[in-house]
Amino acid sequence: xxxxxxxxxALADPTRRSIFEHIVEGPRAxxxxxxxxxxxxxxxxxxLRVLKEAELVVDSQIGARHVYQLNPSGLGALxxxxxxxxxxxxxxxxxxxxxxxx
Amino acid sequence: xxxxxxxxxALADPTRRSIFEHIVEGPRAxxxxxxxxxxxxxxxxxxLRVLKEAELVVDSQIGARHVYQLNPSGLGALxxxxxxxxxxxxxxxxxxxxxxxx
DNA sequence: ACTTACGGTAAGTTACTACTTACCAGTTTG
DNA sequence: CAAACTGGTAAGTAGTAACTTACCGTAAGT
Numbered sequence: 001x002x003x004x005x006x007x008x009x010a011l012a013d014p015t016r017r018s019i020f021e022h023i024v025e026g027p028r029a030x031x032x033x034x035x036x037x038x039x040x041x042x043x044x045x046x047x048l049r050v051l052k053e054a055e056l057v058v059d060s061q062i063g064a065r066h067v068y069q070l071n072p073s074g075l076g077a078l079x080x081x082x083x084x085x086x087x088x089x090x091x092x093x094x095x096x097x098x099x100x101x102x
Numbered sequence: 103x104x105x106x107x108x109x110x111x112a113l114a115d116p117t118r119r120s121i122f123e124h125i126v127e128g129p130r131a132x133x134x135x136x137x138x139x140x141x142x143x144x145x146x147x148x149x150l151r152v153l154k155e156a157e158l159v160v161d162s163q164i165g166a167r168h169v170y171q172l173n174p175s176g177l178g179a180l181x182x183x184x185x186x187x188x189x190x191x192x193x194x195x196x197x198x199x200x201x202x203x204x
Numbered sequence: 205a206c207t208t209a210c211g212g213t214a215a216g217t218t219a220c221t222a223c224t225t226a227c228c229a230g231t232t233t234g
Numbered sequence: 235c236a237a238a239c240t241g242g243t244a245a246g247t248a249g250t251a252a253c254t255t256a257c258c259g260t261a262a263g264t
Contacts, residue, residue: 008110012114016222017107024187024190025190026194029240030240030241034241039222040223042224042225042242043222048242063240064239064240065240075188079188082177082184085126086177086178089174090174131211132210136211141252141253142254142255144212145252148253166209166260167210167211168212205264206263207263207264208262209260211258211261214257215255216254216256220249221250222247223249224245224247225244226244226246227244228242228243230241
């Protein structure tokens, strides 16, 4: 499911967002991420699964290392959703401001 | 606190997002929202507080009715964050694709 | 003033989620 | 083949968050 919903829920968690931000800067192995973050390696692994299901990252195995890198799909879906939202919000906001002057 | 974080966390919940989407379409009273949604009125009231703290909505009392309407601040902060993110993501993604061809 | 409508707050319950340790599977190196 | 390194999975725990009912203010109408 590549909905904006899963991406939104995935990025709502601070730890998971931190992991994602690291991956945005470039491909990262699981151990690399765990070394930097204040949580255990299994925790990182579980977060990566959520990010993967949200189509925010993709993984590829290189030897024994599992490297995760960005998947633009999820972030794009989220951005599209918010953009549509943003236009709608501005229009409604303008209409409200106008009706206040009547 | 008008961080993108609070807005992100606020919109991660389906019920709360549904409430927000109604408000985006135009100002809504608490009772109106509760009548449409599958949760109780106190639940709606609690969600509205979270949305308010995230600066996604503002409330104004009109007689006995409490009307909530859009506050562009929170949505704007979230959008700014994602936009910055998006550019960074595209650049990193392009760089990765390029290095794959070496 | 009494009643009705509106909505925020308190307290309690349930469900989920982020985390831990322990374990297991695959990969590379000696 | 064995030892070391990689990382995903299982099981259990603790904290949190979304929801309920009950209650209490405040505003408008009769």
